Amino acid sequence: MPSLFYPPIPHYRPAPMTAEALEYAELPIIDLSKATTLEGRLELAVHVRQAMVDHGFFYAINHGYSKEQMDRVLDIADVPFTQVSNEEKEKYMASSKITGSWQGYKPRQYWHIANGVHDQIENYNMNRDVYKRQHPEALRPLLSELQEFTQHTHMNVVHKILRILALGLEVPEETFVDMHTWSNDRVHGETFLRFMKYYPRSEEDEEKSGQVWMKGHTDFGTVTVLYSQPVAALQILTQDRSWKWLKHIENALIINAGDSMEFLSGGLYRATIHRVIQPPKDQRQYSRLGIFYFSLADDDVKLAPLTESPILQRVGIKRRFEDSKAPTSAEWRKARTAAYGQSDLKESETEKGVEQEVILDGVVVKHYK
Template sequence: MPATTLPPAPRWVPPPPTKENLDWADLPIIDFSKASTPEGRAELAPRVCDVMRTVGFMCIDWASLTDDQTDRIFDIGDVVFTQVPEAERMQHASKLAEEGSKIGYKPRQLWTIDNGVRDQHEQYACHRTVYGGQKHPKALEPFLPELRAFSEFNHYDVLHNILRILALGMELPEDTFVKMHGFDAVGDSHARWIKYHPRTEEDESKTNSVWLKGHTDTGTVTILYSQPISALQILSPDGKWRWVKHIDNALVVNIGESLEMLSGGFYKATIHRVVQPPADQRGRTRLGTYYFALADDAVRLVPVASPALAQGDVARKFADERAPTMGEWRRMRYMAYGLKEAVPVGGDVARQEKIVENGVLVLKYYN
């Protein structure tokens, strides 16, 4: 991060972690300090790959950013929501419904959650290049150098090393997946801040306290900066929803649909959802910081040839000749989530719903 004098930003002060005795997910904590060397990555690969094939989520314990630097990123992320007038925010609205891109601002109540209830969270997604064609609200402009450094850190230091380790787990050259994630290539990888606002008790009742339905992410790898308000749950292998516990300055990492396709099912996209926080944290807004990685738009989502996959073990969502590119897939998914009507799977709306277009299963909700 830049070492020069930094422009002031209002402090984002979250509440302390919950004291509720919740059913916590047993997420493996990986010491990522060795990931910067080939020898260290080779040592980490068996453990990381086993975790990402079974649990599907992991916590990275890695003090590459200091606590103050992480706090600063949350402060900057909140600027868009608190220091920019609504009319100006809407001037920077994403082309989500029109073009299938999340770059820019998403207002509250854009998506339908359930029983007519619409979402109560807003987002701001900053393209990883920061300056490359995206215009930002005026209040955010002083922070653009820091946001660029933050994107570079996530892309090169965190994402690329995760991708190298995942390639090693498939007995592939380290750069197999890295080459599909160019920083300056055409693509939608981005840093994003999501601010969840409290809902009415009526809305909580109508949605069974679910704020975002169970789903898998569209891209390849999602990096979440742990924060104290508990709301994220993962679907454990035993079919139970469990809470993700806050760990100071840790990163929570999961696999998305696109990497599942690229790996031929070797790595599974992981199912998660967002729900109402526990009782001692209700009524508070929840700010999250993320880096959502997607392969370059031109990458076709066909399985890589891997010695770790016997021919019969390769799982394909599409026949190779019909497989979409990353750009096509993210547009299909982004233009469907929360915007198009889902239908029950097997007539059981309480469990799963799906969106099918032109015979293609675009999206599935897990309730």
């Protein structure tokens, strides 16, 4: 647990919840406190498997950090944006197009959205081993707290979910855990923590971009953990092809599968399209600060379906690659990272409002306007 003696930093005050009546997605709520026993994990596996088939998203509660602890993490999350000068930020910019890694800052106006409009989103990313590289001076006294937080998220949240997902495929419950190691005794990949701040945009940019802040997309990793925050902006594309808002649940997690998990699960656990749009009117004056944990399989893991799964043998496997040509986790991550928001997108000839980019071996990645 984090120390009771914290270095003093400014307190971040989140926005109040919206009072507007929004059309929310009805997502299941999973109680992670039940995942401490095999019996509990087997029970949860049935519900999580159905959630992944139906939605690709679910909420998780009782994740092990109290509201007071998460308030402290939120205070820390704002430090890279408010306590670091622009000159110092330049020293820690991520060279994503070259390295295929997000570690460091992504500046505002890096991603193209639409009609000449670029994003107003700043983020700071760090490897799950926060000591792997240098950080701005304001973050250095906070690294021990951040390391405790990433280790907790990895071991007590992600690993629990990975065991549940494995049981849902009826394979040994350590199958996915063994692909997401924590220790440094092998290549452990690019699982990373992201602090992300969305700033309000001009009305002109909102009109030109159709109020879209991030186009509809899938994540490229296995499991994404989003610590729920009050500014409404995240939407998912449901199976009936309508966009539904995700509701804020205090101190809950929002969990979704990414491309890599869809590949490994033979399409059963689907990577759901999601986007970020302009918040409702009563929240538009606020910035939106988010905490994300993007889980990626270890770099050398081949993203081929688990054909030994009895479930997949019964329902069939949906492939995006031939098994022999399936990329490693590192290959897929580098290709998606380098291309995102920077590549030339082509209008789909068959789907209205969809743009496409080709990543590896002719695999098409879709972006929804």
